[in-house]
Amino acid sequence: xxxxxxxxxxxxxxxxxxxxxxxxxxxxxxxxxxxxxxxxxxxxxxxxxxxxxxxxxxxxxxxxxxxxxxxxxxxxxxxxxxxxxxxxxxxxxxxxxxxxxxxxxxxxxxxxxxxxxxxxxxxxxxxxxxxxxxxxxxxxxxxxxxxxxxxxxxxxxxxxxxxxxxxxxxxxxxxxxxxxxxxxxxxxxxxxxxxxxxxxxxxxxxxxxxxxxxxxxxxxxxxxxxxxxxxxxxxxxxxxxxxxxxxxxxxxxxxxxxxxxxxxxxxxxxxxxxxxxxxxxxxxxxxxxxxxxxxxxxxxxxxxxxxxxxxxxxxxxxxxxxxxxxxxxxxxxxxxxxxxxxx
Numbered sequence: 001x002x003x004x005x006x007x008x009x010x011x012x013x014x015x016x017x018x019x020x021x022x023x024x025x026x027x028x029x030x031x032x033x034x035x036x037x038x039x040x041x042x043x044x045x046x047x048x049x050x051x052x053x054x055x056x057x058x059x060x061x062x063x064x065x066x067x068x069x070x071x072x073x074x075x076x077x078x079x080x081x082x083x084x085x086x087x088x089x090x091x092x093x094x095x096x097x098x099x100x101x102x103x104x105x106x107x108x109x110x111x112x113x114x115x116x117x118x119x120x121x122x123x124x125x126x127x128x129x130x131x132x133x134x135x136x137x138x139x140x141x142x143x144x145x146x147x148x149x150x151x152x153x154x155x156x157x158x159x160x161x162x163x164x165x166x167x168x169x170x171x172x173x174x175x176x177x178x179x180x181x182x183x184x185x186x187x188x189x190x191x192x193x194x195x196x197x198x199x200x201x202x203x204x205x206x207x208x209x210x211x212x213x214x215x216x217x218x219x220x221x222x223x224x225x226x227x228x229x230x231x232x233x234x235x236x237x238x239x240x241x242x243x244x245x246x247x248x249x250x251x252x253x254x255x256x257x258x259x260x261x262x263x264x265x266x267x268x269x270x271x272x273x274x275x276x277x278x279x280x281x282x283x284x285x286x287x288x289x290x291x292x293x294x295x296x297x298x299x300x301x302x303x304x305x306x307x308x309x310x311x312x313x314x315x316x317x318x319x320x321x322x323x324x325x326x327x328x329x330x331x332x333x334x335x336x337x338x339x340x341x342x343x
Contacts, residue, residue: 052096194251
């Protein structure tokens with residue numbers, strides 16, 4: 001059960017409507033009219049709520065769950081349960097997420113500009129957009145319709161933001177062109193100068209950073225991220241990519257579509273990441289590296305060379321996963337004493 005003080009719930013919905021929404025079959029005609037009023041985890045769900053069973057390791061919770069409805073697949077449904085009604089589909093996690101959006105649709109932001117916001121007269125603000133207290137909107141900024149610019153956010157001059165975007169509190173955006181339905185969390189820096197210096201007779205001289213940040217539609221950026229603008233080229237974040245908290249994207253990096261980058265990862269300058277790449281937490285990617293489409297990088301890896309399409313790598317330096325497992329086993333054997341215990 002979610003806390004209704006923080007999350008506005010829709011519904012209730014009858015089971016037949018939920019089934020049609022996710023493309024599942026209803027167990028019987030009588031069940032189709034059963035009313036579902038919320039969603040919850042398997043071990044916390046109560047009567048009238050829907051939950052999800054997507055991994056066999058949670059079979060004990062499935063067996064004992066008090067949820068009235070459980071979304072699962074045909075194979076997992078063979079495990080014992082207490083008679084709960086089942087909605088069967090190929091991808092239970094996706095289906096449950098779809099139900100979640102039905103119960104908790106995106107709230108349209110309240111429109112209007114707070115009296116303590118600072119808006120340059122040349123800025124263009126779309127209909128239905130809300131701008132919070134202390135926000136600063138610079139000259140020639142374009143913000144689309146139904147956006148939310150939260151408290152103390154700074155949108156510097158000439159930045160363009162599309163429709164239905166969220167910009168979190170204390171976020172600063174400059175030198176950027178942002179698409180539609182982009183969600184940016186709190187304390188994010190977008191468009192700052194990249195880390196580029198050359199040694200000179202009087203010390204380090206900063207290289208001018210003359211590029212932009214281009215963020216395509218449906219991108220999500222977590223809190224406390226930094227995305228630097230390009231040096232001479234642009235930094236690009238592809239459509240539908242999801243970036244976790246505390247991620248650093250350096251200048252001239254190009255990230256493809258629908259990538260996932262987990263927390264505390266860092267991508268050094270001028271690296272290229274293909275579509276549908278998955279990068280684990282605390283991964284470090286060297287500069288000028290190319291990672292092919294559909295590649296997977298295990299957490300805490302150090303990517304020092306190019307990674308091919310669909311390749312899975314792990315370790316420091318990152319190598320193919322099977323090779324990394326062999327290295328790990330070999331190291332374990334080297335550190336064992338004759339009695340079989342680690343030294």
